[in-house]
Amino acid sequence: MNSTVQKISLRTIALIGNPNCGKTTLFNELTGLRQKVGNYPGVTVEKKEGKILIGTEEITVLDLPGTYSLSANSLDEKVVTDILFGKIPGTPIPDIVVFVSDATNLERNLYLLSQVIDLKIPTVVALNMYDRIQDTGITIDTAQLRNEFGVPFIPMTASKGAGIKELLSSFENIVSNTDGIRKWKLPDIVRIEHEELVSILVENEKMAESAAFHEAQLLLSTPKDIISFSDEYSGETLTHLQRDHNNLEMNGYNRHSVFVESRFRWTNSVYKNSVRHTAPRHQKTVHDAIDAVLTHHIWGFVIFFALMAVMFQMIFTWAIYPMLLIGSAFDTLAHLISAIIPQGDLQSLITRGIIGGVGAVVTFLPQILFLFLFLGFLEDTGYMARAAFIMDRIMNKVGLHGKSFIPLLSSFACAIPGIMATRTIENPRDRLVTILVAPLMSCSARLPVFSLLIASFIPNILLFGFVSLPAVVLISLYLLGLISALLTARLLKSTVLKGPKPAFIMELPPYRIPTLKNTFIHMWERSLLFLKNAGTIILGVSIVLWFLATYPKMEEGTSSEKLAHSFVGRAGHVIEPVLKPLGFDWKIGIGIISSLLQREVFVGTLGTIYNIEHADEESATLKQQMQKDKDPVTGQPVFSILTALCIMVYYVLAMQCLSTVAVVRRETNGWKWPAAQFVYMTLLAYLGTFITYRVGLWILS
Amino acid sequence: MPKMNLKTLAQTPAGSTVTISHLDSHPDTCNRLREVGFCENATIHLVSSGSSQLICEVCNTRIGLSYTTADAIVVLPSKE
Numbered sequence: 001m002n003s004t005v006q007k008i009s010l011r012t013i014a015l016i017g018n019p020n021c022g023k024t025t026l027f028n029e030l031t032g033l034r035q036k037v038g039n040y041p042g043v044t045v046e047k048k049e050g051k052i053l054i055g056t057e058e059i060t061v062l063d064l065p066g067t068y069s070l071s072a073n074s075l076d077e078k079v080v081t082d083i084l085f086g087k088i089p090g091t092p093i094p095d096i097v098v099f100v101s102d103a104t105n106l107e108r109n110l111y112l113l114s115q116v117i118d119l120k121i122p123t124v125v126a127l128n129m130y131d132r133i134q135d136t137g138i139t140i141d142t143a144q145l146r147n148e149f150g151v152p153f154i155p156m157t158a159s160k161g162a163g164i165k166e167l168l169s170s171f172e173n174i175v176s177n178t179d180g181i182r183k184w185k186l187p188d189i190v191r192i193e194h195e196e197l198v199s200i201l202v203e204n205e206k207m208a209e210s211a212a213f214h215e216a217q218l219l220l221s222t223p224k225d226i227i228s229f230s231d232e233y234s235g236e237t238l239t240h241l242q243r244d245h246n247n248l249e250m251n252g253y254n255r256h257s258v259f260v261e262s263r264f265r266w267t268n269s270v271y272k273n274s275v276r277h278t279a280p281r282h283q284k285t286v287h288d289a290i291d292a293v294l295t296h297h298i299w300g301f302v303i304f305f306a307l308m309a310v311m312f313q314m315i316f317t318w319a320i321y322p323m324l325l326i327g328s329a330f331d332t333l334a335h336l337i338s339a340i341i342p343q344g345d346l347q348s349l350i351t352r353g354i355i356g357g358v359g360a361v362v363t364f365l366p367q368i369l370f371l372f373l374f375l376g377f378l379e380d381t382g383y384m385a386r387a388a389f390i391m392d393r394i395m396n397k398v399g400l401h402g403k404s405f406i407p408l409l410s411s412f413a414c415a416i417p418g419i420m421a422t423r424t425i426e427n428p429r430d431r432l433v434t435i436l437v438a439p440l441m442s443c444s445a446r447l448p449v450f451s452l453l454i455a456s457f458i459p460n461i462l463l464f465g466f467v468s469l470p471a472v473v474l475i476s477l478y479l480l481g482l483i484s485a486l487l488t489a490r491l492l493k494s495t496v497l498k499g500p501k502p503a504f505i506m507e508l509p510p511y512r513i514p515t516l517k518n519t520f521i522h523m524w525e526r527s528l529l530f531l532k533n534a535g536t537i538i539l540g541v542s543i544v545l546w547f548l549a550t551y552p553k554m555e556e557g558t559s560s561e562k563l564a565h566s567f568v569g570r571a572g573h574v575i576e577p578v579l580k581p582l583g584f585d586w587k588i589g590i591g592i593i594s595s596l597l598q599r600e601v602f603v604g605t606l607g608t609i610y611n612i613e614h615a616d617e618e619s620a621t622l623k624q625q626m627q628k629d630k631d632p633v634t635g636q637p638v639f640s641i642l643t644a645l646c647i648m649v650y651y652v653l654a655m656q657c658l659s660t661v662a663v664v665r666r667e668t669n670g671w672k673w674p675a676a677q678f679v680y681m682t683l684l685a686y687l688g689t690f691i692t693y694r695v696g697l698w699i700l701s
Numbered sequence: 702m703p704k705m706n707l708k709t710l711a712q713t714p715a716g717s718t719v720t721i722s723h724l725d726s727h728p729d730t731c732n733r734l735r736e737v738g739f740c741e742n743a744t745i746h747l748v749s750s751g752s753s754q755l756i757c758e759v760c761n762t763r764i765g766l767s768y769t770t771a772d773a774i775v776v777l778p779s780k781e
Contacts, residue, residue, distance in 0.1 A: 068736040068737050069736040071732065071736065073733060073736075104761070105760070105761045105762050106761075107738070107760035107761050107762075108737070108738045108759075108760035108761070108762055111736070111738075221728075221732070223727070223728030223729055223732075256728040256731060256732060257724070257731065257732075257735065257741065260732060260735040260736065260740060261735070261740060261741050261742075264735070264740040264741075264743070265742075268742075268743075287763075288748060288749075291748065291749065291756060291763075292749055295749070295751065295754075295756060295765070296751065297751040297752045297753070297754075385765075389754065389756075389765040392753075392754055392765070392767055393752075393753050393754065396753075396767065401767070402765070402767075426733070501769070503726070503730045503733065503734075503767070503769065503770040503773070504754070504765070504766060504767035504769070504770055505733060505734065505737055505764060505765075505766055505770060506764065506765040506766075507737070507762060507763070507764055507765075508756065508763040508764065508765050509763075510763070
């Protein structure tokens with residue numbers, strides 16, 4: 001072994017490893033940040049950056065998405081190779097790689113480690129979750145591993161902060177470029193072809209040796225036609241590559257598998273020499289028993305839908321009490337302000353515009369918290385991957401696979417992380433289809449709209465003595481979104497985005513008991529985001545709406561006549577003919593248009609409009625105001641059960657979220673797909689609502 | 702004759718432990734399988750099999766596969 005002893009200058013550390021091995025937990029522990037962690041593969045899909053002070057130096061720590069190899073099969077995996085090969089402008093090649101490995105699952109992790117070590121970037125291995133190895137029945141000889149790989153192996157348990165100090169002190173002893181650590185061996189003929197191609201890539205393509213070493217393996221094993229590389233490599237390199245392919249095949253080597261096999265053969269022998277299983281392998285465990293039920297082809301579905309039902313029941317029963325408290329706190333605030341500020345425009349702006357609008361939305365915070373509590377529980381226990389597994393059968397029928405279900409399930413919280421999570425999907429067409437249908441899943445922003453309308457117009461009765469009708473309606477709305485997403489995916493996969501059905505391979509993480517800390521951090525951050533939106537976008541829209549609903553002023557007349565005379569009233573009447581076929585009046589129309597930015601603005605808008613319209617009446621809740629609102633011409637109620645259902649169907653199917661449009665634009669590199677998505681969802685919403693209204697009228701008649 | 706014992710993972714009963722003989726599918730699928738641990742000569746323990754998917758353990762990791770994917774994994778009875 002020939003090692004240099006020059007100390008490295010440390011500026012950047014990158015955390016790399018297989019999915020779900022605790023990289024983000026270690027990142028949070030090192031940097032003090034609170035990035036999202038979860039017990040399923042693919043929680044981190046982009047590079048996260050934090051700072052750490054080592055001595056007097058401020059070092060950048062990069063948390064990278066999990067990957068099984070450096071082959072970059074999906075966009076999240078490509079982030080890792082782009083950083084290791086210095087392909088991201090402004091992000092230098094890391095000075096140290098901290099290879100995070102699940103100590104209980106070292107066998108597979110060693111494959112990626114050997115690839116990382118080939119790159120000759122100084123590396124430290126963090127043997128994470130070390131506290132669990134005893135339960136798993138294994139012992140690890142870290143000295144032997146260090147001997148084989150030539151890098152330090154630090155036992156640690158990042159979730160408990162154990163081993164962090166040892167990890168940090170290992171950085172101080174690390175030296176640059178250690179030679180002689182590529183110990184895995186290729187068959188002679190393959191090795192010679194590989195070495196020649198490495199030299200050609202270094203000379204002709206001016207690649208660094210470590211990058212060329214890795215690239216030559218990809219080029220020699222590629223199933224793609226050589227012609228497809230003509231934009232990237234010179235003719236001479238490609239001619240040589242063609243000759244290499246022919247030589248390997250003539251000599252009877254499967255060039256697609258020889259590199260992976262040779263590497264695995266070596267890492268397996270290292271594993272066998274370094275890790276001892278003290279308990280017999282493949283023994284039946286409690287995890288097997290749980291999996292047998294949760295992934296059963298019938299019981300798996302029953303449990304999934306039962307869990308969803310419990311979630312909605314919880315949202316509609318437990319959340320009511322804190323919601324009432326928040327509602328009455330806003331009422332008290334409005335009364336206090338009315339007592340302090342004299343009657344006039346300022347009082348109206350604050351009590352009817354701001355409190356009416358923002359308060360109407362903030363009231364729904366407890367329901368959103370319950371939603372995140374439940375989804376966080378699913379993510380942290382390891383159930384998320386099981387849900388994707390059982391859903392593979394259904395997803396397969398629409399041309400996708402179970403992996404697409406995780407982004408869809410995440411979209412129940414918000415479509416933005418859902419769309420980001422599609423980066424783990426290897427096939428670009430499947431990824432695009434998943435992006436295009438993800439916003440049809442009912443997100444938390446729809447919840448205030450659904451809750452307001454359900455609480456106001458759906459009778460609170462129990463079905464079968466224990467399931468409340470409001471919860472059943474809410475589940476039906478979520479199912480409508482899910483079914484629409486699946487049917488749309490099926491349509492896209494059989495027409496414009498046709499492609500073969502992908503192979504389904506899904507890692508199922510061990511079950512874990514969720515930590516309260518993690519769950520509460522996640523809920524806290526989502527609440528802050530929700531309140532920030534309420535304090536910015538909804539506040540802004542409420543102020544503008546108050547102005548538009550108050551001016552131009554009319555001296556005489558009732559509040560309703562004054563509202564009809566205002567800018568909002570006039571605009572509402574202009575758009576009313578378009579919305580009449582859906583059973584909507586002009587006030588609902590204003591709510592829909594003002595919520596194009598964000599769905600929950602609809603509730604704020606109705607809060608502001610009804611507060612101004614009922615300014616000359618005794619104070620009443622938005623729910624009561626909506627229930628007694630009558631059409632001035634026909635005298636019929638503006639809202640009925642049918643109208644409420646129509647509005648909810650519209651919100652299930654319509655895009656109505658500017659942030660989602662922006663994320664889809666970023667993730668698809670252009671305006672074509674977000675524009676197509678906005679148009680199809682708006683048309684689908686109009687058509688869906690029209691059909692609901694007509695069928696509803698027919699049933700009632 | 703070892704070849705007589707060859708079957709795919711999808712045809713293997715739950716509870717068996719088998720060794721991978723070779724992979725038989727598109728090179729992209731084969732490489733993906735190898736990278737997650739389904740490499741030639743690796744030992745697989747089949748935990749359970751349902752109507753269209755199965756769960757197995759490879760490299761100490763639990764992995765869910767569709768039968769279509771499992772059909773690409775040709776296995777032999779394990780010596781373990």
